[in-house]
Amino acid sequence: MVSPRREPSTGEQVGVAVALLVIDLMVIAWLVVIQYGMAVWADSYDGGNPPGVPKEALRGAWLLAGGAVVTGGGLLALGWRLPGIAQLFVLGAAAALLASFAAR
Numbered sequence: 001m002v003s004p005r006r007e008p009s010t011g012e013q014v015g016v017a018v019a020l021l022v023i024d025l026m027v028i029a030w031l032v033v034i035q036y037g038m039a040v041w042a043d044s045y046d047g048g049n050p051p052g053v054p055k056e057a058l059r060g061a062w063l064l065a066g067g068a069v070v071t072g073g074g075l076l077a078l079g080w081r082l083p084g085i086a087q088l089f090v091l092g093a094a095a096a097l098l099a100s101f102a103a104r
Contacts, residue, residue, distance in 0.1 A: 057102035
């Protein structure tokens, strides 16, 4: 016999949202500081070739946007509203930030 699915408590949702936020911030910091920052630094020493910064920023934006859709949408589909919305907001905002870097 299958037991009825229970809704996650608010405490469980907050705990999952905080844990995912820490992971999100580490990924965002890696993409912005290491990937984007290293591309900016490398482009400053490579004046003769086309800049690679927009490509790196766009790659990071797509990675974060895809992560927002997969994790946020998946959590919302499972009924975890608070972590799902947090994922969509945090990763979506970071993707928009990197996309704005690519547009410069």
